[in-house]
Amino acid sequence: MTGTAPARLIDQVVDYAIIALDGSGTIESWNAGAQRLKGYTPEEALGRSFAMFYTPEDRRAGLPLRLLDEARVHGRTQSVGWRVRKDGSRFWADVTITALHDDDGQLVGFGKVTRDLTEAHRLEEELRRSEERFRLLVSQVVDYAIIALDASGTIESWNAGAEWHKGYTAEEAIGRSFAMFYTEEDRRAGLPLELLDLARREGSVEHSGWRVRKDGTRFWGEVVITALHDDHGELTGFAKVTRDLTERKRLEEAQASFLGTIAHDFRTPIAAMKGFTELVRDAPDDKRDDFLGRIDANADRLMQMMSDLVGYATHHSISTTLRPEPLDLAKLARDTVATMGSASELARIDLPDAPVMVLVDRAAMERVVTNLVGNAMKYSASDPIAVDVHSTEQSVRLTVSDQGRGIPEEDLDTIFDEFQRGGLATDDGGTGLGLSSVRRLAEEHGGRVSIHSVVGQGTIVSVELPARVRSVA
Numbered sequence: 423m424t425g426t427a428p429a430r431l432i433d434q435v436v437d438y439a440i441i442a443l444d445g446s447g448t449i450e451s452w453n454a455g456a457q458r459l460k461g462y463t464p465e466e467a468l469g470r471s472f473a474m475f476y477t478p479e480d481r482r483a484g485l486p487l488r489l490l491d492e493a494r495v496h497g498r499t500q501s502v503g504w505r506v507r508k509d510g511s512r513f514w515a516d517v518t519i520t521a522l523h524d525d526d527g528q529l530v531g532f533g534k535v536t537r538d539l540t541e542a543h544r545l546e547e548e549l550r551r552s553e554e555r556f557r558l559l560v561s562q563v564v565d566y567a568i569i570a571l572d573a574s575g576t577i578e579s580w581n582a583g584a585e586w587h588k589g590y591t592a593e594e595a596i597g598r599s600f601a602m603f604y605t606e607e608d609r610r611a612g613l614p615l616e617l618l619d620l621a622r623r624e625g626s627v628e629h630s631g632w633r634v635r636k637d638g639t640r641f642w643g644e645v646v647i648t649a650l651h652d653d654h655g656e657l658t659g660f661a662k663v664t665r666d667l668t669e670r671k672r673l674e675e676a677q678a679s680f681l682g683t684i685a686h687d688f689r690t691p692i693a694a695m696k697g698f699t700e701l702v703r704d705a706p707d708d709k710r711d712d713f714l715g716r717i718d719a720n721a722d723r724l725m726q727m728m729s730d731l732v733g734y735a736t737h738h739s740i741s742t743t744l745r746p747e748p749l750d751l752a753k754l755a756r757d758t759v760a761t762m763g764s765a766s767e768l769a770r771i772d773l774p775d776a777p778v779m780v781l782v783d784r785a786a787m788e789r790v791v792t793n794l795v796g797n798a799m800k801y802s803a804s805d806p807i808a809v810d811v812h813s814t815e816q817s818v819r820l821t822v823s824d825q826g827r828g829i830p831e832e833d834l835d836t837i838f839d840e841f842q843r844g845g846l847a848t849d850d851g852g853t854g855l856g857l858s859s860v861r862r863l864a865e866e867h868g869g870r871v872s873i874h875s876v877v878g879q880g881t882i883v884s885v886e887l888p889a890r891v892r893s894v895a
Contacts, residue, residue: 485501
C-alpha cells in the first residue's frame, strides 16, 4: 500500500471492505474494513483467491469467476448474497466489482467493494414474512370481507371472507367496480362514489345498509372504507372491510317490534283484570265465580308472558350450562305435564308409557315439554293432545301433536325465530319466545326440531335428539 492520501483513506475505511484483485481474482490489497468485515488480517488474505469469501454452493456453481467475467465484459457488476467470514459465519453482502484498466485500456485487475447488509436483510426478511403472514391472514379470514380498491373503486384483491359474504370468486370480482355490491337504488343515488369521496376527504368512512350478493339476495352490511396513501401522501386506493350483520339487524327489528307490542300485550290482561275486579264487588253470587275465573285466566296469561321474558333474559345474559344425565324421557314428560293444570284439563292429554332412555339435561327438557304442551293446550281448546316418545339406533324423538287451529304455511319458516308468534297468535298475549327456546335447547343437545301444521287441522312438533343412551324394556 502506498502512502498517498487516497490510499491512506481507503486503508482506514471500516464500513466497507475495499480490496484490489489481479486479473485472475487474487487479492492484492486489504483495508481495515475488509479485516473488520471478513475477519482475515492482510497477511492471511493477500495472495489468496477472493473466491474464499463465497459459500461452497456458490463456488460449485462458479459464481466468483462468473462475476469477474461480467465485470470484464460490462465494466462492472453487482451481486447481493451470502458471504463467509473467516470463522465460518455468514453475512449478507452487497458487492460491486469494477474492472480496472491501464492507460492503454488493458485490464490490470479489479476493484471490489463489499458492504455488510445483514441487519437490513434481516429486517427486510422479517417485513416480508410479516407481510406474507398478514396476506395469508387477510386472504383466509371468513368473518370479514376484506378487499383492496384502486383510487377509482376497482377491486384489486379478494379474500375468502369476501367470497363467503358476497358469493363471487376472486376471478369474478377482481377488476370490477365495487359498486356492484350496492342495491340498484343506492347506485342510482350515487352512494358508492359518495363513500369513496368521504373516505378520500376524511381518511375513512363507516356506513351500514343493504348490500347485494351474487345470487341477488340482500344482507345488512357494516362497511368501513379507509383511504390508502403512499410515502408522498398520494392516494393509492382504498381498503374496504365489510361485516355481515343481517342476523343482528333482523334481531333488532324483531326486538323493536316486540317492544312495540309488549305494552299492549301486558295492558290487555291487566285492564281486563281491573274491569272484572270492579264487577266482582257488586256481582250477584251466580256471576261472581265467572268473573273470578276470568281474572284468574288473565293472571295466568301474565304469568306465562313473564316466564317467557325471564327465560329469554336468562339465556341472553348467562350462557347455558347443560348437565346431561341418563333420563327416562317418557317419565320426564309425564311428570312435567302433571304440573301444568288440573286433572280435568290434563285428561285430554295422551302421555307415553314405555320408558325411553336418553342423555339430556333435566331442566332443559322440562322447559321443552312445558313449552310444547303449553302451546298445544292454548291453541287446541278442548281437543285431544298426544305426547309421544320413541327411539331408533340413531335418535330419540319427542313429539307433541294437537288438533287445534294450526299455523299458516307462510309463518312456518319463521315460527322458531325469537319474538315470532304467527299470524293467528298475535292477539293471544304470547311473547314469541317459547318455540325459539325449544329450538335452542334442542340444538344445544346436538339435536333439531321440526314442525308440521295445517290451519284448522292441528300442529305436530318433533324434537329429535341423539340416541346416546339405549332404550330399555
